[in-house]
Amino acid sequence: MATLVLTVVGGFIGGPVGAAIGASLGQQVDAAIFKPKGREGPRLADLKVQASTYGQQIPQLFGTMRVAGSVIWATDLIERRTKSGGGKGRPSVTEYSYAVSLAIALSSRPIRAIRRIWADGNLLRGSSGTFQERCIFRWHDGGEDQAVDPLIASAIGPGSASAFRGLAYAVFEELELGAFGNRIPSLTFEVEADAGSVDAGMIGNALLGEAGRCAGEWPFVGYAASGDRARDALAPLFEVDGVRLASGAGGWRLVPATRAGAPLALAGFREARRGEVERDAIERQRAPLAALPGSIRLRHYEPERDYQLGQQGSAVAGGGVREERIDLPAVLPASSARALAQRLAAAAADGRETLVWQGDLTALALPVGRTVELADGSVWRLAGRNVRASEIGLQLKRYQPVPVAELPAAPGTPVRPPDWPDATGTVMLFDLPNLGSPGAAAAQILIAAAGSNDGWRGADCWFVAAADAEPVAIGTVRPAAALGHLAEPLAPGSEYLIDRVHAALVTLVNPSMTLESVDDAALLGGANRAMLGAEMLQFGTAEPVGAGVWRLSRLLRGRAGTRCAAVHAAATPFVLLDDSAPMLLPEALAHVAESGAARLQWASRGGTAMTEVAIAAAGAALVPLAPIHGRITPDGAGGMLLGWRRRSRVDTRWRDHVDLPVGEGREAWRISLSPPVAGIGPWERATPDLHIGADIIAVLPPGTSVAIRQVGDFAPSPPMLLPVT
Template sequence: MATLLLTGLGRMLGGPLGGAVGAIVGQTFDQAVLFKPKGRQGPRLGDLSVQTSSYGSPIPRLFGTMRVAGTVIWATDLIEDRHKSGGGKGRPSVTSYSYSASFAVLLSARPIRRVGRIWADGKLLRGAAGDFKTETGYRLHLGGEDQPVDPLIAAAEGMAMTPAQRGGAYAVFEGFQLGAYGNRIPSLTFEVEADAGPVGVGAVIGALTGGAVGGEVPAAFGGFAASGDSVRAVIDSIADAVPLSISDDGTALTLAGAAPGAVIGAGERRAAAGGADDEQDSRAAAGSLPAEVTVSYYEPARDYQAGLQRARRPGPGRGALAIALPAALDAGAAKALAEARIARDAAGRLRRRVALGWRRMAIRPGDRIGFAGEGGRWRVAGWTLERMALALDLVRETSAPMLAPPAAEPGRGNAAPDLVHGPTVVHLLDLPPIEDVAPSEPRLFVAAAGPEPGWRRAALLLSTDDGGRWQPIGATAAPAVIGVAETVLPAGSTTLFDAQNAVTVVLLNDAVALAGADDPALIGGANLALIGEELIQFGAAEPLGGGRWRITRLLRGRRGTEWAIGGHAADERFVLIEAEALARFTPPASAVGGTIRVMASGVGDGAGAAEAWVEAAGCGMRPPAPIALAAMPLGDGGFALRWTRRSRDGWLWRDGGDVPVGEPEEAYRVSFTRADGSVRAAAAAVPTLVYPPADVAGDAAHGAQVTITVVQQGGLAASRPATLVLSIG
């Protein structure tokens, strides 16, 4: 400031010579008073690693591409949602709670272009494809001078109390689900692209100074975060790693280039100095220099985690010089900065004081000069003007050419996997009892998964009025193994292993694998799967590629589903029945017998939620159908009807004895459907019934055949029928 004022005043009073003298006096005043070095508070790596919301926190000005935490500038209270499930039949209900919040995070004090990945507590929240791993609304304000206020913040705070944050880029999260983060707002970091491609050091300094400092520096960063208590502090933090030299020509500050700006002839030095004895060279002791230089930085190859590269010099030294550079660099570039600083300090041991004539007064501190007949360059560290002679204090600079970055290892980071969640596929299942204890109330199961490897869970909604109203019932379980049957499964025997038939299934996610099971494992219930409506077990699974599997060595009609053996078709559902992959819920008892629908909505579904439905028959409450129904002729013209009962309890035959009935009482309804369609019924309390001659004769009067069905009466529902067609004519 004084340099510019006194230069102009000197020119007015004394012409060009007066202007030069005024520039010298003003520059001395600026250096000694106005721009005297102070304890700096520049940007450190720690400033970017922790998300804060305290008043006075510096907001970085971002350049290039960086990963930053930002500052929470607005947040709502946590919003509590409760969901009640269970209850009835003497069981207590369970109330679960979930929490969400809306908040805004300020990212940069200058405009940006875009935000890429976002991490929450170190795990990916938003992937490179722009997909979110947790359910949330999201808006990004780029920081333009014309950006409007955010509608959510305005609705909460009022339009008059909501700043638009023009010139500052910020992100708004709406309804962020907090369950995966301990019901708190997690620590968020953002991959922010402020400028396209690498950014030059000169461009950074020019932007920070509002164009007051111009020029180019042969160095660039992948990204840089400028913060601190002053622009000077930021420039000083850069100068620790990158050689900077700012010259003042009285009208502007300029980043001095690497090449010498002036070359001093040998005659000039002798004439001005009056003799060689007036020129002084000095060399600092080698032990006064750092023996090691470390550069800490942000490593893009490791998701912008902090990295450190070091360089050492041989010989004695005084400890290590640590440089914390809030910039994104690759490992080789960071190591090159450390090695360049070692070389620069080594060259800077040599100092020179030289006197020149007043005609060289245009040389300014920060300029680089050379000497005729002598290689290398020198930086002007200071000068004085006395008796029309200019004395320069010079520091030797390294003249080694810039080589390719040295080989350096960035280290192995713990990168969060970036897996796209993708859409949801859901199946609603009305299954017979799949556990040893029979249920005492209606129970339905939801199996869900996705074709993408990142699919994890989806929220569930239930409708018992065919989609008229929906209510939340929690979330899906672990991803299920689901797919479709590519081929039709033929009918087979339920009494022995079905070694004749096979079926090819195509799994939804081709990264999932099936595995075979030996006979003891099958007897224990392994590899239970639903194809269409039939439950099977499979002992062998052969991969065919592309998510296709051929499954063989089958056990058919498991858990009482033998009624579905003959009704298979191509492209019907395949679901591997695993307890941890099934979400269970109890529908209202009044809904049994009607249509029940579920809707599954995951973070990758958007507005297109997956939906499934079932005609709820309460299969878990129905006893298995009786089997081995037979009619034994009696000598009097009648028949003895016999069948074998089964039970919902104890599917594993553990002790060789008969299984319990599994119902409050044993009861059967036997129906006789005559050839003309008329029906008469009888009841039985044991699995036998006498079909007397008189009834046979009466039924025969309506036709030569009668269809006999036996249904077991359960405490909650009736079984499917066992059927026998008997000739009586």
């Protein structure tokens, strides 16, 4: 600015010569004023660590950047207590969860959008815009007319709350902290301040507040400007882009050296003097090659690796062993950074050759930074000048423009969390048979869930006993290993042989889910157990036949006492049981669910959309198994002796020569006629036998059968029918 003022003043006083002298003095004043006092501008590490220090500088963002920001407001941790269990002499369990509300400043310049958000390096919000943890999120663009955030206003009062005008910031309301060890995580944000790329000229004009004063050449994806002065913020950009001060008819400008204009003929700025030998070039110096750095290493942010630090290097031809490292707080693709590093390496030799050229006072009109051409055709950059009486010494440095070109470069293997699109969640309920000992005292209701891709993280579930009952939180169900449904009907098969005739065609919820084949030994050992509706089966062969579609064959049907007599319709639910992800409904709640009036509410982890599923009347785990091996033996007097073998719900395997355990509190049998005959039966027995006399047989109508049921602690077994007439 002093250059302009003193040029005008000198022109009024001394004409063109006075203007030239004023320009020279003004440039010296500007150089003293704008002389750097040390690196006070942005640093690469500044944008990675979140801070809450009072007085922390908020950068001005350009383009698209990833920043941590500064916490400008926060509440204390919000504690929630959840009590579960208890009753029947058992202790209750109290669980604590925590949340926090906070505001984070991102840019002291308006922004256009907030895209992805990371928490402790993992995606909290992906490109789909869905949050992985439950919270309410808002952001303010940093305009001068933005209103006070309602949460901050409600917390500290409308009269005391600041609108933070001119500051772009994000607000989290009740961010759940369970996934972060009940502490506030380190948050980073992908912020879009400008559409498209930016350059040094656009950034310089914005920071200096004068349109058209600056021009840039190299495109950047994003830049974070900070520092004590505009010079500090612009210095890294101007250094790598070769921006120099140039003056012209429209005043001073900051432009890349390649755009400063055509070189001026230096011979026209010295008057020939009669009787003197013309002396132009009075001194020439050339620094040794060893004085140059051996290589240039440029560090920057790489968009291909989620804005992690990257570096590209280029060797300096003939340089020494020293390595020069340049930290540029800008976002550059790897190929662009490689080309820029090569240009900087080539430009390192430009200043090696210095020429001092002697001119007269008219040479003061030459702007420092402009390129000039000597009589031999060589081009030099005017780096400075010395004024002694009427002689002007111009310091010239060899100028060899380097073409701008993008070279191929690899950013390296990115290490990033997967950014999945929004997934559709599915929750299914299965009424399991009793699968262990001792026998179950309540229904075994399995809750299985899965999403349409691997980014789905599970479902938070609540149990509702009745229409007007308060929901009870029962926890989070993780994604199952294999969950789906039948793609086509499945006919019934044998419960006693490996079914090699029928095959189940199953469509899985997530196409990335897989099923595995096993041999007969593993199959008979209990591998590949699955529920298909109310039937438990096993499969030996699993063959993929399409995206997420599997053909299951070599089936063992009706396992654990379940029945396979009916045809399974298409869309019958399927779940693989050899998996710890599905969750059993707690026993206390399963008792309530046996009536069939209860419901299950669920929401995807971190989501708010609630889905309700009816819990059908269940209790397969409470029902004893139907007896087998029924036999009728004549007693020789016209009557008959009935006998049978029991099966146990606590041990469903086939055993030879020994009886299975009863599995109930006592052994009891109920025998009745089917269809019933008035005045005859039913009979109660404590042993698996019954004698029916000839007098009873004589009055039974043809087609009469005997229905034999085991009486369990909670329910009778299905009947075994023996025809007696």
